[in-house]
Each structure stands twice: as C-alpha cells, then as structure tokens.
Amino acid sequence: MSTEFIDKLPPLRDVIAKHQLAAKKQLGQNFLLDLNLTSRIARTAGDLSNTTVIEVGPGPGGLTRAILAAGAKKLVAVERDERCIDALNAYLAPAYPDRFTVLFGDALEQDFEALAPAPRRIMSNLPYNIATPLLIGWLKNIQAFEGLTLMFQKEVADRITALPRTKAYGRLSIMSQWLCEVRAEFNIDARAFTPPPKVQSSVVSFIPRPQPLAPASWDAMEKVCATAFGQRRKMLRQSLKSLKLDIEAVGIKETARAEELSVENFAALARQLDEK
Numbered sequence: 001m002s003t004e005f006i007d008k009l010p011p012l013r014d015v016i017a018k019h020q021l022a023a024k025k026q027l028g029q030n031f032l033l034d035l036n037l038t039s040r041i042a043r044t045a046g047d048l049s050n051t052t053v054i055e056v057g058p059g060p061g062g063l064t065r066a067i068l069a070a071g072a073k074k075l076v077a078v079e080r081d082e083r084c085i086d087a088l089n090a091y092l093a094p095a096y097p098d099r100f101t102v103l104f105g106d107a108l109e110q111d112f113e114a115l116a117p118a119p120r121r122i123m124s125n126l127p128y129n130i131a132t133p134l135l136i137g138w139l140k141n142i143q144a145f146e147g148l149t150l151m152f153q154k155e156v157a158d159r160i161t162a163l164p165r166t167k168a169y170g171r172l173s174i175m176s177q178w179l180c181e182v183r184a185e186f187n188i189d190a191r192a193f194t195p196p197p198k199v200q201s202s203v204v205s206f207i208p209r210p211q212p213l214a215p216a217s218w219d220a221m222e223k224v225c226a227t228a229f230g231q232r233r234k235m236l237r238q239s240l241k242s243l244k245l246d247i248e249a250v251g252i253k254e255t256a257r258a259e260e261l262s263v264e265n266f267a268a269l270a271r272q273l274d275e276k
Helices: 012-018 035-044 062-069 082-091 128-140 154-161 171-179 218-230 263-275
Strands: 052-056 074-079 100-104 120-125 147-153 180-188 201-208
Touching: 012 082, 035 062, 035 120, 035 147, 035 180, 035 201, 052 062, 062 074, 062 120, 074 082, 082 100, 128 147, 128 154, 128 171, 147 154, 154 171, 154 180, 154 201, 171 180, 171 218, 171 263, 218 263
Parallel strands: 052 074, 052 120, 074 100, 120 147
Antiparallel strands: 147 201, 180 201
C-alpha cells in the first residue's frame, strides 16, 4: 500500500501539538502514531474498497489515516473527545471530503448498525476501559458486520483466543469463538504508544461464522458460562448446581471443570437450559 498521500498530511505529532491533544487517562487514551503499524493493522482487514468502516476512538487519527489510505469506501469515526473531533475535521475531513465523517458520541451508547450501510466493519484501537463491553455488544449483533479488527490489551486478547484447558479460557473465549473465527494477528509493544500504557497490546480479527459453532440462545450461553466460570475451580456438579441441569445427559462428566469444556459442550448445556 502506498503511503505517499498519507505522508502529505500533517505529521501526527504536529496535529497533537497544534490542537493540544495530550492524552486523557479518564478516556483511556493511548495514541498510536507509527504509521507503519497503523498501516499494518489496516492491511489485516483485507480489501476495504466496498466496505464502510466504523472506528471507535480515533484520537488524532493514526489508524484513521491508514484505513482511508488502504482504500476504505467510507469511514465513520465515533469520538467523545471534542478536541480530537476538531483536529480530525481540520485536517482529515478536507483531505477525504466524501469518505470521512466523525461523530461526537459515547461508543457504549451507539447503534452501530444505524451508523453505516452494509457491508460494514468495526476497526479500532479500543480504549482499554470499555473494550470488553463493546465487544460483547458487537458479538450480540455480529451478523450486522463483515468483521471486526480490534486492538486490546494482550491479556484480553489472550482470553478471546484461548483454548480449553488453559488458564485464560473462559466466558470471553467461548462467546467469541462460538460466533466467530478469531485470529490473533500480532502484538504491539507499549513503547509504540503515546503515552506508553503499562501493558502490551494485541490485534485480533473476528470473522463472523455463517451460523454459530453450535445452536443455542445468547442468553442461555451467557448464563451457563457465567455460572460455570463463577466457580471455575469446582466440578460442574457443584458450579452448575443452581441451574438444575442434567449434565451427564449431554455427554459431559459431572466431575469435569468449566475450563475442560468445548464451545460445543457449553452450547449443549445452554440448549438444555432453554428447554427447561
């Protein structure tokens, strides 16, 4: 991908200085300014020429510039920091008048399906403090999206991609993998950010499955997972006792523990819960 046009825009550090965009801790801001890294993130999403991308928390626009340079049909950014909105409108909107829009708002309160026509994709260097609730909201409506390309703190990314019988395996692993093929792309060192966070970051891709890995309702899956992992060290006959499930009727040993079960196992328990 050529970065010739991206390089004709003001350097991000100049944008930050001019608009006094010191990162705010309360907004979970850590700006990624390395255009080589932001371009790499944009490339992991594949061909964007027929896709409207929705970006959460663009900040001064590092990833935003890379998404536009990668050829996204249109980009709609959601930002709650008015300083960043002013900066983006000052230098990015004139450069991409027909392809870029920035909206003021809280990402947790957005109807993302209403923000852009399909096919649509979410791409974001997510604010760490709201990353998990945002992901859960998108997973609930995953068929509305072509895919998700998201950056998390590495600990959360590890939980999303974890396999059974590992310490990181849990509710987030199951709900993500039940509905999507998830792929850990690459890690980004804390020193690449301004200011550097105290943790490493990871980019994860989510490709929605045509159908969930196994049939079950969202509410039942969430309830079974939350109940089982709420006491993850205990055997299922104890941790799931309150749900009054016949665990062995679906081929699972009562002496098993939550982290030993596959996504399909949890779906089988969820179906039984739905039938009660």
